[in-house]
Amino acid sequence: MRSPSEVGAEAVPLVRPLPADTFCPQSRRRFVLIAAILASALGFIDGSILAIATPAIRVDLGASFAETQWISNAYALTLSALILVGGAAGDRFGLRHAFVAGIALFIAASLACAVAPNPPMLIAFRAIQGIGAAIMVPGSLAIIAKAYPKKERGRAIGIWAAASALTTALGPVLGGVVLSAFGDGIWRVIFAVNLPLGLVSIYLLLAKVPADAPTEKRSLDLGGAALATLAFGALAYGLTSMSTEGEGQMSGPSIAAGAVLLIVFIVFERRQREPMIDLSLFRVGAFAGANVATFFLYFALSANLFYLPMLLIAGWELSAAEVGFIFLPLSVLIALLSGPVGQWSDRIGPRFPIASGSLVVAVAFAGLALLAYAGIHSFWWGVFPLMALMGLGMALVVSPLSTAVMTAVEDKDTGAASGINNAVSRIGGLIAVAAMGSLAAWVYAAALNSGAASGIPGFGEPAPDVDATRLAASDAAFAAVALVTALLCLLSAIVAWTTVSGERLPWPRGSEAPQR
Numbered sequence: 001m002r003s004p005s006e007v008g009a010e011a012v013p014l015v016r017p018l019p020a021d022t023f024c025p026q027s028r029r030r031f032v033l034i035a036a037i038l039a040s041a042l043g044f045i046d047g048s049i050l051a052i053a054t055p056a057i058r059v060d061l062g063a064s065f066a067e068t069q070w071i072s073n074a075y076a077l078t079l080s081a082l083i084l085v086g087g088a089a090g091d092r093f094g095l096r097h098a099f100v101a102g103i104a105l106f107i108a109a110s111l112a113c114a115v116a117p118n119p120p121m122l123i124a125f126r127a128i129q130g131i132g133a134a135i136m137v138p139g140s141l142a143i144i145a146k147a148y149p150k151k152e153r154g155r156a157i158g159i160w161a162a163a164s165a166l167t168t169a170l171g172p173v174l175g176g177v178v179l180s181a182f183g184d185g186i187w188r189v190i191f192a193v194n195l196p197l198g199l200v201s202i203y204l205l206l207a208k209v210p211a212d213a214p215t216e217k218r219s220l221d222l223g224g225a226a227l228a229t230l231a232f233g234a235l236a237y238g239l240t241s242m243s244t245e246g247e248g249q250m251s252g253p254s255i256a257a258g259a260v261l262l263i264v265f266i267v268f269e270r271r272q273r274e275p276m277i278d279l280s281l282f283r284v285g286a287f288a289g290a291n292v293a294t295f296f297l298y299f300a301l302s303a304n305l306f307y308l309p310m311l312l313i314a315g316w317e318l319s320a321a322e323v324g325f326i327f328l329p330l331s332v333l334i335a336l337l338s339g340p341v342g343q344w345s346d347r348i349g350p351r352f353p354i355a356s357g358s359l360v361v362a363v364a365f366a367g368l369a370l371l372a373y374a375g376i377h378s379f380w381w382g383v384f385p386l387m388a389l390m391g392l393g394m395a396l397v398v399s400p401l402s403t404a405v406m407t408a409v410e411d412k413d414t415g416a417a418s419g420i421n422n423a424v425s426r427i428g429g430l431i432a433v434a435a436m437g438s439l440a441a442w443v444y445a446a447a448l449n450s451g452a453a454s455g456i457p458g459f460g461e462p463a464p465d466v467d468a469t470r471l472a473a474s475d476a477a478f479a480a481v482a483l484v485t486a487l488l489c490l491l492s493a494i495v496a497w498t499t500v501s502g503e504r505l506p507w508p509r510g511s512e513a514p515q516r
Contacts (some may be wrong), residue, residue, distance in 0.1 A: 023212035024147035031208035032147040032158055036140040038201040039103050040160070041167040042194050043133055046110065048168055048327050049175030049190045051305055052320050052334060055313040056184035057122075066240055067119040072306060072428055074123045078130030079137070080426035081228040082150035084221075084276045084419050086495060087138035091215045095143040100134025107198035114191035138419070146212060160513045165335030169328050176324025177314040191237050206213045221276035227265040228276070234258030275424075279417050284406035288397075289499020290354075294421055295428040296492035297358055297397065300485035302429030303436040304365060307481050309381075310497060315474035316377050325384060331389035334398055342399035350400035350407075351502035357396025361487035366392035369482035372475040393489075431436050432485075439484065440477040447473035 024032055050072075058068050090098040109129035116122035141160065148156045178186055192291030269275040282288045308326065312318045345353045367386040376382055405421045406414045448470070 022212060025210075028209055029147050030158070031204045032143055033384075033497055034089045034100075035204040035209070036144050036372060037163045037492050038197050038204075039099070040140045040164050040515075042103070042106060042110075042197055043137065044164060044168045044203075045175075046190060048172040051322075051327075052172050052176050052313075052324050053187040053190055053310050054306075055310055056156075056179055056187045056320070058172040058314075060184045060187065061119050061122065063119040063122075065437065065441065067123065068310075069240050069433050070123045071119065071126055073240070074127040075130040075133070076430040076433070077229065077233050077236060077425055078127050079133045080423055080430055081232055082131060082134035082424050083137060083426065085225045086134035086136075087142070087415075087419055088220055088276075089135055090139050090142055092220065094212045095139055095146055095216050096205055096209055096211050099133055099139035099143055100200075100202055102132050102137075102139055103198050103202055103205075105129075106132030106134070107226050108132075108135050110191040110194035110198075114188045132418075138422075143212075147209075148276045153423070161338075162335060163482065165331050169221060169331035169335070172324040172327040173321075173490060176320040176322070179242050194465075204391060207463060219274050221272060221274065224265065224269055224272065224276040227261060227268055227284055231258050231261035231265050232351075232427060234261060236430055236434040238432065239438055244436040261500040270447070271301045277420055280414065281409055281413060281417060281420065284408050285499055286501060287405060289495050290515070291421055291424045292356065293354060293492040293496040293500070294401060294405075294424050295359065296427075296488040296495070298425040299428040299432040300361065300365060300488045301390075301394070303432040303481055303485050304368065306433050307436065307440060307478055308315060311372070311474060312383070315471055315478075318379060323378060329384075329388035329510070330394060331391075333391035333395040337392075337395035338399045339397055341404065345400035345403055349500075350404040351500040352499060353396050353400040354404065354496040354500055357393045357400075358489050358493035358496060360393030361390050362393075362486045362493065364393060365482045365486035369479045369486060371405060372433045372479035374395035375472060404496075407501075436481045438471055440481050443480040444473045444477035447476045 054068060054071070057063060057071065063071070084265065086098070086102065089101075092098075096275055106129055109125050109132055112125040113122055113129060116125055144156050144160055145153055175190060178189070234254050235258030238251045238258060240255075241254065242251040266279065269279055282291070305327070309323050312323045312326075313320060341353060361469075364386045366390070368383065371378070371382045371386070402418065405417050409417045
């Protein structure tokens with residue numbers, strides 16, 4: 001998931017040019033669709049419930065705040081750095097073979113996560129899980145598109161999207177009920193449930209679906225993938241360690257090392273014959289602007305969906321069952337409105353929907369900041385309506401953003417463009433969890449010092465009780481995160497308004513719009 005940000009990120013799918021013919025006979029296509037839905041459910045359920053289970057994992061494993069961040073970041077790091085290589089693996093080895101390999105690695109790592117005895121082991125297994133997801137995520141939609149002929153493809157992808165939205169919506173709600181009913185240790189079931197889903201998906205793919213031929217003998221840019229992993233890993237470690245006692249002195253060197261490695265990665269990619277990322281696409285102003293807007297927006301979304309459940313459960317002492325409902329409006333509204341909004345965007349151009357949707361999200365996050373700063377602890381009349389407003393804003397953005405990205409480039413580059421945009425959204429989530437954690441810890445410590453208190457579940461070290469001063473410090477920490485992310489959403493709106501086309505975009509060089 002997947003990390004929490006992937007609720008929206010998956011709506012900007014990896015799309016590549018497709019052959020006219022399919023490899024799968026009509027009688028077998030339904031098995032492709034079922035397998036892809038089940039595999040997608042692995043990540044959706046895993047990621048959305050994990051956000052709710054984070055406080056339980058902290059208590060059960062005794063994880064520090066920094067370790068909690070890396071339980072999320074380890075997965076996001078390998079997924080974001082390797083997802084483009086994962087997509088290329090499907091082209092080189094065949095989608096079915098690559099898809100099965102990704103699912104198998106994902107469920108094996110999931111089982112290891114379920115039995116992890118301590119936070120470092122869980123972090124390591126989450127990183128491996130992200131590698132499996134980097135192969136599995138692009139394969140789920142690509143194999144549907146390759147198995148179905150053009151006239152049936154839209155309906156099949158629509159069924160896949162609806163099923164994905166359903167699992168995303170219900171996953172955290174059901175997970176929250178289970179966590180509330182059975183206690184902290186039940187979080188391990190979140191990972192173990194991936195085994196039956198994954199095995200059924202693998203069986204259908206191997207027993208019911210014929211193997212597809214590789215579409216191109218392209219090389220895998222493993223050097224670029226390694227450099228990207230090291231660069232973003234160093235940046236995330238440096239941002240995380242800024243507020244970690246005993247490791248703060250490493251933050252500067254780590255961030256500097258990450259910046260240098262990022263430059264090395266760019267130079268390396270420019271010299272590759274078949275690079276992981278085609279950097280020349282960023283010369284297109286509309287494409288670059290859409291990706292900057294994507295980074296800001298998904299940075300904001302990821303930060304709030306990671307830290308808000310921690311505040312509500314550990315700070316406000318709400319049940320996991322209640323908190324599970326905060327993901328519901330996002331999933332439902334994207335599922336219901338993405339189609340109509342996409343048609344609207346086709347008529348007027350994507351600039352206004354993206355900019356207005358980003359502004360709506362900014363208002364929602366500003367409202368969360370105000371609630372926390374004022375100490376108004378109302379979930380159903382405060383937090384939940386604001387999360388619904390945020391869901392409305394994201395529904396306005398998701399489909400037009402995909403359109404803007406893919407219509408900014410030539411037809412031959414749409415696969416690379418959507419893949420890059422998908423990776424950018426996930427990198428935004430990775431940096432958000434690291435950077436906003438340090439901000440939250442600083443604000444929390446300052447509030448504690450001014451209130452002569454110490455320790456709090458959620459943002460600081462766990463304590464057996466929560467008094468008014470510590471709760472106020474927790475609220476202040478989240479208010480700072482929500483305010484910064486609201487400003488970033490405002491920047492996203494400005495960037496979109498100044499770079500994305502405001503005119504109706506006729507689909508260039510063809511009569512059919514790109515698949516969303």
